Amino acid sequence: MGTASGSNGKQRDWKRRESLGSALTQVALVALLLGGAVTFVVHRGQVRQETETRLKAAQSLAQRGNPADLAKALQELEGLFAVDADVYGAHVLAADIHAVLWLDHHQPSSEALAREHLARAESLESKDSERYGARVVRAWVTLSEGKASEAAETLKGLRERGASNSKLWLAQARADQALGNLQGARQAYARATDGAWKDPRFATAYGEALLEEGLFVQAGEALGRATAANPDHLQARLTGALAHLYLRQKLNEVERTLQDIQAREAELSPALKARALATRAELALSRGNPDAALRDADAALALHPGEPYALFGRAKALAAKKDPSARAAFEAAVAKRKTAPLFYIEGAKTLQQAADTSGALALLDAYEATFRGVQVSAAEGKTVSALERDDRYWLARGNVLEAANRPDEALAAYEHALAVKGPQQARAQYAKGALLLARKDYAGAKEVLAGVTPDNGTSSVPEAYTAMAELLFAQGDYATGCQHHYFALSRARGRGVPTEQLQAQAAEISKQLTDAGQAKMAQAWKAEAEALLK
Numbered sequence: 001m002g003t004a005s006g007s008n009g010k011q012r013d014w015k016r017r018e019s020l021g022s023a024l025t026q027v028a029l030v031a032l033l034l035g036g037a038v039t040f041v042v043h044r045g046q047v048r049q050e051t052e053t054r055l056k057a058a059q060s061l062a063q064r065g066n067p068a069d070l071a072k073a074l075q076e077l078e079g080l081f082a083v084d085a086d087v088y089g090a091h092v093l094a095a096d097i098h099a100v101l102w103l104d105h106h107q108p109s110s111e112a113l114a115r116e117h118l119a120r121a122e123s124l125e126s127k128d129s130e131r132y133g134a135r136v137v138r139a140w141v142t143l144s145e146g147k148a149s150e151a152a153e154t155l156k157g158l159r160e161r162g163a164s165n166s167k168l169w170l171a172q173a174r175a176d177q178a179l180g181n182l183q184g185a186r187q188a189y190a191r192a193t194d195g196a197w198k199d200p201r202f203a204t205a206y207g208e209a210l211l212e213e214g215l216f217v218q219a220g221e222a223l224g225r226a227t228a229a230n231p232d233h234l235q236a237r238l239t240g241a242l243a244h245l246y247l248r249q250k251l252n253e254v255e256r257t258l259q260d261i262q263a264r265e266a267e268l269s270p271a272l273k274a275r276a277l278a279t280r281a282e283l284a285l286s287r288g289n290p291d292a293a294l295r296d297a298d299a300a301l302a303l304h305p306g307e308p309y310a311l312f313g314r315a316k317a318l319a320a321k322k323d324p325s326a327r328a329a330f331e332a333a334v335a336k337r338k339t340a341p342l343f344y345i346e347g348a349k350t351l352q353q354a355a356d357t358s359g360a361l362a363l364l365d366a367y368e369a370t371f372r373g374v375q376v377s378a379a380e381g382k383t384v385s386a387l388e389r390d391d392r393y394w395l396a397r398g399n400v401l402e403a404a405n406r407p408d409e410a411l412a413a414y415e416h417a418l419a420v421k422g423p424q425q426a427r428a429q430y431a432k433g434a435l436l437l438a439r440k441d442y443a444g445a446k447e448v449l450a451g452v453t454p455d456n457g458t459s460s461v462p463e464a465y466t467a468m469a470e471l472l473f474a475q476g477d478y479a480t481g482c483q484h485h486y487f488a489l490s491r492a493r494g495r496g497v498p499t500e501q502l503q504a505q506a507a508e509i510s511k512q513l514t515d516a517g518q519a520k521m522a523q524a525w526k527a528e529a530e531a532l533l534k
Contacts (some may be wrong), residue, residue: 055093057076064233065235067269088134098113106269114137136158139175152179169188173186180370183377189205203222204222207236241253245282271307276300281309290318293313327359339371345393391416407435433446453484457491472484492505493533
């Protein structure tokens with residue numbers, strides 16, 4: 001009987017013997033797999049390197065801040081997305097840039113792209129608290145939709161999770177500003193600017209906010225930081241020019257800036273073109289030409305109907321022309337910037353000067369309605385009404401009430417301003433003293449004015465010297481009165497008041513002395529004044 005295990009009586013080896021061809025095939029397969037893995041790793045490395053390079057280039061271009069730079073940054077990001085369409089940080093940056101072009105530069109075509117990239121970034125965003133860039137941009141978009149409280153809540157939630165960077169603080173500042181918490185907004189703007197001092201966007205936004213508050217010197221300083229970061233930042237240069245104009249400084253320099261920027265029309269967004277025309281309108285007002293100012297303001301509004309400084313310049317031009325529509329024009333300006341004190345306070349002052357006292361008071365009433373419910377931080381962790389701490393408002397209200405021949409109400413407003421013990425303390429003292437002087441309360445006026453008329457001529461309110469001089473003349477103290485008139489004249493000359501105006505003022509003082517029987521004093525005064533005004 002033959003064996004069942006194989007032929008020829010021999011047992012076959014159960015292990016299959018590998019042929020040379022089979023072994024070589026397996027080696028080739030392993031090599032192919034390893035080669036593919038290496039190729040994949042190398043490719044991924046190359047993709048990562050290219051995306052990182054393009055992202056850094058886009059960030060650097062975006063940091064320059066002008067529309068042309070932002071367009072170049074977006075080109076870099078388009079190249080990045082062609083390589084890898086799922087880079088979270090790139091979509092956040094694209095959303096942020098398009099939001100700047102949409103919300104700051106008023107390019108409507110960027111809205112859809114901002115929302116598209118924002119949605120993509122949000123779909124990629126991890127739950128890691130360090131990755132919150134998309135939510136910061138979302139807060140800004142929410143704010144632009146008029147939902148300031150919702151935006152503030154979003155940002156609060158991020159901060160509670162430990163989030164903190166300059167873009168977050170910039171969004172926080174904008175939310176606080178929209179809610180009327182200007183104190184909190186200044187603090188947030190300062191944090192944003194300090195954390196991104198190389199990026200002019202943040203200092204420019206801070207300067208814009210300070211300008212809207214009417215803090216012209218501080219605005220100029222912030223905008224100077226922006227142009228130090230990028231000397232060619234167009235928005236910072238234009239807004240800085242406005243700050244100079246509100247201070248009535250550097251008019252020729254402003255003219256050169258406008259000529260340079262307007263010669264580069266192809267580089268300007270609609271917002272920048274409108275801002276340039278609004279600045280030119282303010283320059284025309286500074287030079288006493290309201291007709292030219294009105295033309296430039298209207299041209300700016302044709303480009304961008306919401307340009308706040310064009311609305312404001314237009315209102316001032318109408319007031320200068322004694323046009324009865326000036327009041328409505330100021331109301332249109334404050335409607336566009338409801339939490340901008342500049343438009344209310346300066347608007348009321350301008351209407352008062354144009355003899356529209358009721359219009360001035362209406363603007364101040366609107367200001368009170370806007371800020372009445374705003375609470376700000378005070379000592380020991382407490383909060384107080386922003387309006388109660390707003391000495392500038394109470395001073396402006398007192399000035400208008402005094403012009404409306406309502407002295408008792410004006411005096412109460414001045415007392416309110418003095419109680420604040422804030423930046424307007426000296427000016428409120430002068431206002432109260434001048435009102436008491438007008439009422440011939442010489443003792444009361446002298447007590448108040450003494451605090452703002454030091455004997456060395458260094459008062460922060462030079463007009464107080466004139467008031468004190470008039471008081472001293474009324475009391476028969478002509479020698480000391482002349483000394484105070486001299487201080488007032490000298491300070492006015494230092495501020496650049498035209499010599500002809502000062503000479504007329506000196507002549508009037510001389511006449512007062514002569515009429516009072518002080519001929520020798522009048523002669524001495526004339527000699528001193530002529531020597532000062534040579």
